[in-house]
Amino acid sequence: MLKRVHFPSSPLPYLLVAPQILITIVFFIWPASQAVYQSFLIEDAFGLSTEFVWFENFAYLAQDEHYYGSFVRTMFFSAAVALLSMSFAVLLAGFADRVIRGATLYRTLLIWPYAVAPVLAGALWVFMFNPTLGIFPYILKFGGYDWNHYLNGNQAMLLVILAAAWKQVAYNFLFYLAAMQSIPKSLIEAAAIDGAGPVRRFWTMVFPLISPTTFFLLVINVVYAFFDTFGIIHAVTQGGPASSTTTLVYKVFNDGFVGLDLGGSAAQSVILMFLVIIMTVVQFRYVEKKVEY
Amino acid sequence: MIENRPYLAILSHIILVLGVAIVALPIWITFVAATHDEVRMLQAPIPMLPGGHFWENFKQTLFGSGLSGTQSTPVWRMLLNSMAMALMISGGKIAISLISAFAIVYFKFPFRMGFFWMIFITLMLPVEVRILPTFEVVASLGMLNSYLGLSVPLIASATATFMFRQVFLTIPDEMLESARIDGAGPMRFFWDILIPLSRTNIAALFVILFIYGWNQYLWPLLITTDTDMTTIVMSIKQMLEAAEQSPQWNIIMMTALLAMIPPVFVVVAMQKLFVQGLTETDK
Numbered sequence: 001m002l003k004r005v006h007f008p009s010s011p012l013p014y015l016l017v018a019p020q021i022l023i024t025i026v027f028f029i030w031p032a033s034q035a036v037y038q039s040f041l042i043e044d045a046f047g048l049s050t051e052f053v054w055f056e057n058f059a060y061l062a063q064d065e066h067y068y069g070s071f072v073r074t075m076f077f078s079a080a081v082a083l084l085s086m087s088f089a090v091l092l093a094g095f096a097d098r099v100i101r102g103a104t105l106y107r108t109l110l111i112w113p114y115a116v117a118p119v120l121a122g123a124l125w126v127f128m129f130n131p132t133l134g135i136f137p138y139i140l141k142f143g144g145y146d147w148n149h150y151l152n153g154n155q156a157m158l159l160v161i162l163a164a165a166w167k168q169v170a171y172n173f174l175f176y177l178a179a180m181q182s183i184p185k186s187l188i189e190a191a192a193i194d195g196a197g198p199v200r201r202f203w204t205m206v207f208p209l210i211s212p213t214t215f216f217l218l219v220i221n222v223v224y225a226f227f228d229t230f231g232i233i234h235a236v237t238q239g240g241p242a243s244s245t246t247t248l249v250y251k252v253f254n255d256g257f258v259g260l261d262l263g264g265s266a267a268q269s270v271i272l273m274f275l276v277i278i279m280t281v282v283q284f285r286y287v288e289k290k291v292e293y
Numbered sequence: 294m295i296e297n298r299p300y301l302a303i304l305s306h307i308i309l310v311l312g313v314a315i316v317a318l319p320i321w322i323t324f325v326a327a328t329h330d331e332v333r334m335l336q337a338p339i340p341m342l343p344g345g346h347f348w349e350n351f352k353q354t355l356f357g358s359g360l361s362g363t364q365s366t367p368v369w370r371m372l373l374n375s376m377a378m379a380l381m382i383s384g385g386k387i388a389i390s391l392i393s394a395f396a397i398v399y400f401k402f403p404f405r406m407g408f409f410w411m412i413f414i415t416l417m418l419p420v421e422v423r424i425l426p427t428f429e430v431v432a433s434l435g436m437l438n439s440y441l442g443l444s445v446p447l448i449a450s451a452t453a454t455f456m457f458r459q460v461f462l463t464i465p466d467e468m469l470e471s472a473r474i475d476g477a478g479p480m481r482f483f484w485d486i487l488i489p490l491s492r493t494n495i496a497a498l499f500v501i502l503f504i505y506g507w508n509q510y511l512w513p514l515l516i517t518t519d520t521d522m523t524t525i526v527m528s529i530k531q532m533l534e535a536a537e538q539s540p541q542w543n544i545i546m547m548t549a550l551l552a553m554i555p556p557v558f559v560v561v562a563m564q565k566l567f568v569q570g571l572t573e574t575d576k
Contacts, residue, residue, distance in 0.1 A: 128322055
């Protein structure tokens with residue numbers, strides 16, 4: 001933590017940490033404590049008076065069907081995004097690890113979607129799937145399938161998952177490729193000499209050896225799907241149709257800024273903070289111990 | 294190479310080319326849409342090959358009023374806003390993280406660990422979970438519709454502080470000992486030894502943070518009501534809403550293209566630093 005050789009105590013270190021601490025208090029700790037405080041309040045419809053109600057907002061959420069639905073939906077959404085983008089990435093990384101010529105070129109061509117803003121990713125996919133103009137609804141029509149994500153909740157969910165997974169493939173690919181390239185070649189060669197083919201080697205050697213990366217990416221992808229996909233949902237479906245794509249974060253925004261239910265929105269924020277803390281702890285435990293199987 | 298399997302090598306290339314094609318398809322469609330005129334973009338199916346209206350759309354989007362019939366800020370102004378926000382966020386994060394990591398690693402002072410944990414907390418509170426109260430704070434400070442309001446609340450960074458802490462811990466103690474023998478004070482040591490030694494780490498972090506800053510969406514959406522402060526990433530959503538009445542997909546897609554060029558350029562041009570930054574910040 002601290003250097004064995006260090007400077008003596010003086011006012012200087014306080015000045016050095018001051019900007020960071022000041023911003024942390026004003027824009028992080030104070031708002032977060034406000035959110036906790038507001039989650040115990042109920043405001044009347046006109047915003048004239050507030051009442052301190054202890055855990056009533058939470059009790060309401062616990063039995064609210066919409067909140068429960070949004071919770072289950074967020075879980076499904078995160079699992080689908082993580083599974084889809086990670087399996088696509090591991091497939092591509094597996095083949096990229098094999099090619100001798102052009103591996104860096106493929107990497108360049110695959111990593112740039114990381115730089116595309118979520119809301120832009122949403123805009124691109126909503127354009128491709130536009131029911132009247134989009135290229136995919138046009139193709140699907142030949143198969144006798146009607147695409148309209150403005151009306152069909154399942155299609156809306158599928159579209160949001162596709163857009164979110166597309167953006168995350170780059171990140172997963174990069175980490176999987178690095179993990180595969182760090183496996184000692186002699187291990188793989190030994191298996192090849194023993195007569196194991198490429199497919200068998202992948203499932204019995206490479207895949208188990210990269211499982212720490214898989215676990216790490218799983219946490220990262222779930223955090224991504226929870227918190228960084230707001231822009232995608234806002235651009236593609238705005239949580240609709242009939243809140244079929246309203247995730248937990250989207251609901252905090254919607255209830256707070258559109259519905260102006262401050263207490264309810266704050267209570268949801270507090271629950272989300274707990275979820276973030278749990279995920280951060282899981283992530284850090286992994287970093288310290290490096291999961292072994 | 295482990296063994297020679299020509300068919301597998303060919304298969305690898307085919308799969309990778311297909312993968313690249315799938316990943317690039319949305320961008321290709323965007324690019325094609327930005328090269329056609331408005332009328333062509335209203336007929337299904339939309340074209341798959343580029344047309345000849347690229348420069349026309351480019352000029353109309355960048356310097357004209359963008360979508361016709363709306364009074365929006367010209368796109369060059371939005372690009373400027375985005376650039377200012379991205380640079381302020383990335384520069385600010387790097388600056389304050391460098392000095393706080395320096396204080397935590399090289400000084401012994403009361404409440405050192407207390408400060409360290411306070412910074413750690415910011416990692417757990419993404420803006421999405423505390424939007425309403427943070428908005429109230431910024432409003433009461435009179436920072437709505439300003440570059441400061443866009444950037445300062447996002448500047449605190451636990452990850453950057455951790456990363457610099459890690460970098461400083463690997464610098465040998467002899468550096469400080471010899472610097473002190475030569476009579477260098479703390480700030481002199483910071484400027485002349487620590488900063489030059491962590492130059493590549495700073496550059497790698499800058500690439501990641503620039504993308505992070507440029508792609509901010511929810512925060513600018515909340516705190517800017519003045520159209521002069523609109524960032525380019527935000528404007529896409531407004532255009533999509535306008536598209537429900539009178540779609541001008543050529544202009545919308547040209548704007549989307551302009552909005553993604555700076556961060557994509559940074560990733561591709563500084564790929565090595567980008568990869569280093571990604572793997573370092575997530576450790």
